[in-house]
Amino acid sequence: MSTSSDALPTGTFHLxxxxxxxxxxxxxxxxxGGFLFGFDSSVVNGAVESIQSDFSLNSFVTxxxxxxxxxxxxxxxxxxxxxxxxxxxxxxMFLGAIMFFVSSVGAGLAFSVWDLALxxxxxxxxxxxxxxxxxxxxxxxxxxxxxxxxxxxxxxxxTIGIFAALLSxxxxxxxxxxxxxxxxxxxxxxRWMFVVGVVPAAVYGILAFTVxxxxxxxxxKGRTDEARAVFSRLVPxxxxxxxxxxxxxxIETDRKNAGVSIRGKAxxxxxxxxxxxxLSVFQxxxxxxxxxxxxxxxxxxxxxxxxxxxxxxxxxxxxxxxLIAIFLVDRVGRKPILLTGSVLMTLSLGTMALAFMFAExxxxxxxxxxxxxxxxxxxxxxxVVGFGASWGPLxxxxxxxxxxxxIRGKAxxxxxxxxxxxxxxxxxxFPVMSTWSLPLTYGMYAAFAALSFVFVVWKIPETKGxxxxxxxxxxxxxxxx
Numbered sequence: 001m002s003t004s005s006d007a008l009p010t011g012t013f014h015l016x017x018x019x020x021x022x023x024x025x026x027x028x029x030x031x032x033g034g035f036l037f038g039f040d041s042s043v044v045n046g047a048v049e050s051i052q053s054d055f056s057l058n059s060f061v062t063x064x065x066x067x068x069x070x071x072x073x074x075x076x077x078x079x080x081x082x083x084x085x086x087x088x089x090x091x092x093m094f095l096g097a098i099m100f101f102v103s104s105v106g107a108g109l110a111f112s113v114w115d116l117a118l119x120x121x122x123x124x125x126x127x128x129x130x131x132x133x134x135x136x137x138x139x140x141x142x143x144x145x146x147x148x149x150x151x152x153x154x155x156x157x158x159t160i161g162i163f164a165a166l167l168s169x170x171x172x173x174x175x176x177x178x179x180x181x182x183x184x185x186x187x188x189x190x191r192w193m194f195v196v197g198v199v200p201a202a203v204y205g206i207l208a209f210t211v212x213x214x215x216x217x218x219x220x221k222g223r224t225d226e227a228r229a230v231f232s233r234l235v236p237x238x239x240x241x242x243x244x245x246x247x248x249x250x251i252e253t254d255r256k257n258a259g260v261s262i263r264g265k266a267x268x269x270x271x272x273x274x275x276x277x278x279l280s281v282f283q284x285x286x287x288x289x290x291x292x293x294x295x296x297x298x299x300x301x302x303x304x305x306x307x308x309x310x311x312x313x314x315x316x317x318x319x320x321x322x323l324i325a326i327f328l329v330d331r332v333g334r335k336p337i338l339l340t341g342s343v344l345m346t347l348s349l350g351t352m353a354l355a356f357m358f359a360e361x362x363x364x365x366x367x368x369x370x371x372x373x374x375x376x377x378x379x380x381x382x383x384v385v386g387f388g389a390s391w392g393p394l395x396x397x398x399x400x401x402x403x404x405x406x407i408r409g410k411a412x413x414x415x416x417x418x419x420x421x422x423x424x425x426x427x428x429x430f431p432v433m434s435t436w437s438l439p440l441t442y443g444m445y446a447a448f449a450a451l452s453f454v455f456v457v458w459k460i461p462e463t464k465g466x467x468x469x470x471x472x473x474x475x476x477x478x479x480x481x
Contacts, residue, residue: 018233019233019234019235019236022233022234023141023142023150023234024150026137026138026141026211026212026234027138027141027142027150027153028153028157029207029210029211030089030093030133030134030137030138030211031134031138031153031154031156031157032134032157032200032203032204032207033093033096033127033130033131033133033134033154033157033204034130034131034134034153034154034155034156034157034158034161035157035158035160035161035164035200035204036096036097036100036126036127036130036161036197036200036201036204037073037127037130037131037158037161038157038158038159038160038161038162038163038164038165039161039162039164039165039197039200040069040100040103040123040124040127040161040165040197041069041070041127041161041162041165041289042161042162042165042166042315043165043168043169043193043194043196043197044065044066044120044193045165045166045169045311046166046169046170046172046173046179046190046193046311047169047179047190047191047193047194048062048066049179050179050180050188050190051065051113051116051190053180054180054188054190055112055113055116057113059431059432059435060431060432061113062431063427063428063429063430063431063432064117064428065113065116065117065120066427066428066431067423067424067427067428068117068120068121068124068424069120069121069123069124069127070124070420070421070423070424070427071121071124071420071421071424072120072121072122072123072124072125072126072127072128073124073125073127073128073131073420073423074124074128074417074418074420074421074424075124075125075128075417076096076124076125076126076127076128076129076130076131076132077128077129077131077132077413077416077417077419077420078128078413078414078416078417079125079128079129080092080128080129080130080131080132080133080413081132081136081409081410081412081413083095083129084132084133084136084217085217085220085409088213088214088217088221089133089136089137089140089213089214089217090208090209090211090213091208092129092133093130093133093134093137093204093207093208094205094208094209095126095129096126096127096129096130096133096204097126097130097201097202097204097205097208098126098201098205099122099123099125099126099129100123100126100127100130100197100200100201100204101197101198101201101202101205102119102122102123103119103120103122103123103124103126103197104123104194104195104196104197104198104201105195105198106118106119106122107119107120107123107191107194107195107197108187108191108192108193108194108195109187109191109195110191123197124420128416128417128420130204131154131416131420132412132413132416134154134157135151135154135396135399135400135412136214136409136412137214138150138151138153138154139151139400140214140215140216140217141214141215141230141234149326149327149329149330151393151396151397151400152322152325152326152329152393152394152396152397153326154393154396155322155325155392155393155396156319156322156323156326156393158392159315159318159319159322159388159392160319161200162315162318163312163315163316163318163319164200165193165315166311166312166314166315167312167315168193168196169193169311170309170311170312172189172192172193172196173189175189176188176189179193212230213226213230215227215230215231215234215247216247216251218230219244219247219248219251220251224244224248227244227247228240228244231243231244250405253405253406261407261410262407262410262411262414269414270407270411272402272403272404272411273403273407273411273414273415275402275459275460276398276399276402276403276411276412276414276415276418277414277415277418278455278459279395279398279399279415279455279460280395280399280415280416280418280419280422281418281419281422282391282448282451282452282455283391283392283395283419283422284419284422284423284425284426285422285426285445285448286345286349286387286391286445286448286449286452287349287426287430287441287442287444287445287448288383288384288387288391288392289423289426289427290426290427290430290445291314291380291383291384310377313381314380314381314384317381317384317385317388318384318387318388318392319388320388321384321385321388321389322388322389322392322393324389325337325388325389325390325392325393325394326393328389329393329394329397333462334394334397334398334460334462335456335460335461335462337389337390337394338390338391338394338452338456338460339453339456339457340386340389340390341386341387341389341390341391341394342386342390342391342449342450342452342453342456343386343453344382344383344385344386344390345383345386345387345391345446345449345452346446346449346450346453347382348379348380348382348383348386349379349383349442349443349445349446349449350442350443350446351375351376351379351382352376352379352380352383352442352446353438353439353440353441353442353443353446354439355368355372355373355375355376355379356368356376356438356439356442357439358370358372359372359438359439391452395419398460399412399415399416400412
């Protein structure tokens with residue numbers, strides 16, 4: 001939804017007004033889906049070495065177990081749009097919560113590596129569904145004045161989920177005296193790391209019954225009075241009818257374009273869809289999730305003490321800088337923040353590549369001599385700062401803004417699916433590549449970070465403060481050119 005500030009008396013809408021607070025509350029509830037993604041993707045961090053030793057896995061299969069959930073995420077993301085249009089946003093949120101709940105229990109009780117992989121795929125399906133439905137719901141209740149900030153809540157929730165997972169891993173490992181030691185009811189600590197995921201899954205499922213359905217979905221189903229009741233709590237009275245009329249007109253236009261395809265002449269897709277896909281791929285190909293999936297193993301391997309605590313500290317840094325991004329996105333703009341993030345990521349990843357050139361040992365048994373260990377640690381956290389304050393949250397913002405309304409749902413699903421697949425590729429290949437050459441691995445991530453700078457300069461215009469309909473037109477001339 002979008003509101004027109006021209007139709008509002010000065011000061012009617014602001015973040016601290018009842019309308020702003022309600023929009024923020026609903027957006028936070030929806031963004032719990034992002035928390036589930038962050039938790040699910042990073043909870044494996046503290047369990048990787050235990051899984052590898054308990055099931056006698058090589059580097060390839062270890063990477064597969066860690067990454068396989070992301071294939072489920074990709075499939076869930078591609079299914080989510082159609083499911084949400086048929087069942088409504090809230091039922092699909094509940095479905096995602098149920099799948100993650102079941103996955104958490106199944107993974108904790110896994111008796112072999114293959115059923116562990118199966119449960120992670122099930123959880124991935126639920127997370128993939130939530131990853132698309134949550135930002136779509138937020139976009140449909142967010143006033144234009146704070147749309148960028150509310151859309152960024154998805155990434156903030158992901159970072160908080162990462163922090164919660166790494167913190168719970170560290171606490172459970174500390175309570176048991178090690179991840180392989182039995183904690184409660186005959187289960188090792190690493191198994192409890194998965195089981196505790198039932199708590200956020202239950203919270204998300206309960207929230208799906210407490211928030212109102214998306215006004216856009218209600219209008220498409222002919223439930224206009226219900227939609228007006230929802231909007232009356234989000235839009236000042238002076239603008240209520242105008243908002244209803246604009247949304248009804250937009251829905252009628254979308255119905256006329258229901259058969260419109262995202263296919264085009266640019267390698268089978270419309271050029272604007274490729275822009276969304278490339279943004280998603282760059283977000284993952286800089287290697288951010290290597291830090292959150294494997295950081296405990298990585299810091300252990302280079303002789304760092306208290307590796308779980310270091311991982312928790314890194315996740316706290318990620319949360320804090322994401323808050324900075326939320327504060328700046330509607331003030332500074334999207335493009336300057338992305339460019340600054342690309343520069344910082346390139347420099348920090350290049351420094352990590354340089355540090356590991358001096359590593360002693362081979363394979364997974366390496367150490368960093370002298371000052372190179374602390375240098376690598378500082379560079380890794382600067383990388384998290386660069387990513388968390390820019391590409392992490394802002395890609396989600398742009399994906400909600402750049403696509404024409406007639407293809408937004410389909411295009412967003414494809415872009416999100418591409419993001420999961422790119423995440424899978426990086427997560428799957430890191431264990432093997434790291435045993436081969438850590439300098440080359442981080443050097444490759446640095447190269448992608450540098451390319452992301454070039455892509456933003458070349459293809460991404462500024463969309464700060466614009467109506468969604470305006471942002472679409474910015475891309476048309478460049479696409480045609």
